[in-house]
Amino acid sequence: GNDFEVIDDTANQDDASITVSVDMHADEQYANVTIIGIDLDAGQEYKFDWTVHDFIPLPPVVLMENDHIWVEGNDGVETYILNFHDLPDTSNACITVVFSAGGTELETVSNVCWASASIADEDGDGVYDKNDLCENTPSGSVVQADGCSDSDGDGFDSNYEIDCNSDPNDIASIPSDLDNDGICDAQDEDIDGDGYLNLDETLAGTDPLDGLNFPANRLPTCALYYSLEVDGIPTTFEGDAVIPALSGVSAQVGIGSITPSVITIPAGSYYMTAHCIDLDGDDITLTVNDITIGPIAGEVSAGALIVIGESVNETIDVTISWTDGSDTLIATVTVNLESDSTTSPLPGFGIALGITSILLAGLATRRKNSN
Known part of the structure; x- marks a missing residue:
């Protein structure tokens, strides 16, 4: 069952509490978690701090975490739904929710768990959301294994090619990276990787494209x-x-x-x-x-x-x-x-x-x- 830890009531929060429940999407094998705060006071600031752990490895590994802060209106209830369509696979994902009011912790709910093996693909690009680095790829786009578009199939994301001054529609045109540091030359402030900025080398009269040609060290x-x-x-x-x-x-x-x-x-x-x-x-x-x-x-x-x-x-x-x-x-x-x-x-x-x-x-x- 669920574990609840109740902190001493604050002066105006004797009745405020939360419930945490899991709703599984069986067809795509992921969970929605619903957090409901009840008996809330109008005008009070509240906060849900939540963390999802994978309890298969020891110690447990944090998969996702965030918070939700709001000022309560007049209805006394707050419903907050978390969609875990992109959660990594695990047979024992568990969420912990810390509920607080005005900086004072009121209640902690833990041991709310589920198995996740999501096959959700919200943008329909054939890459599961849990592996998709480009979640809103236009329909029909050619994508790589990470879900990002690659119009010419050269292994580089099309937007990255545009930023790096190569042709996203030419398989023979790929971003150049002289020093192999993972930053294309068009965006690299030190193209040759010699530790000196391109601008500084130009001002010093050395070659910013030659890692063996750099300014002589100037002592203070x-x-x-x-x-x-x-x-x-x-x-x-x-x-x-x-x-x-x-x-x-x-x-x-x-x-x-x-x-x-x-x-x-x-x-x-x-x-x-x-x-x-x-x-x-x-x-x-x-x-x-x-x-x-x-x-x-x-x-x-x-x-x-x-x-x-x-x-x-x-x-x-x-x-x-x-x-x-x-x-x-x-x-x-x-x-x-x-x-x-x-x-x-x-x-x-x-x-x-x-x-x-x-x-x-x-x-x-x-x-x-x-x-």
């Missing part, structure tokens, strides 16, 4: 900015950079071979921020000292707060590395204190020099394919 370009702490963390990078283009060495060469860039600043507290942009739209990972941000597509920023007391005669090195996943560069910037600085010592710092990590991040649209 990075600039270094600094600003007084009192001015806040920089969120835009429209002003002049203290180092407009950081010069780095490859990770293979190693940090020991780096000739640091040098900047000199008065005593005080500064945000030192590296800002990198990748013109290829690649994911960038940026590290400043021991702080890493990314990967983030196209544009990323990271930085540190540097505090220098007036009597400090030492220097501090800031190490910056950036990668687009293909190549990595490392740079070092040496920050010196101006010897003639007249800035008053910051309270509480004395001769101390410290770094506090500050994380910043930016996001740009990735243009290059991720495959």
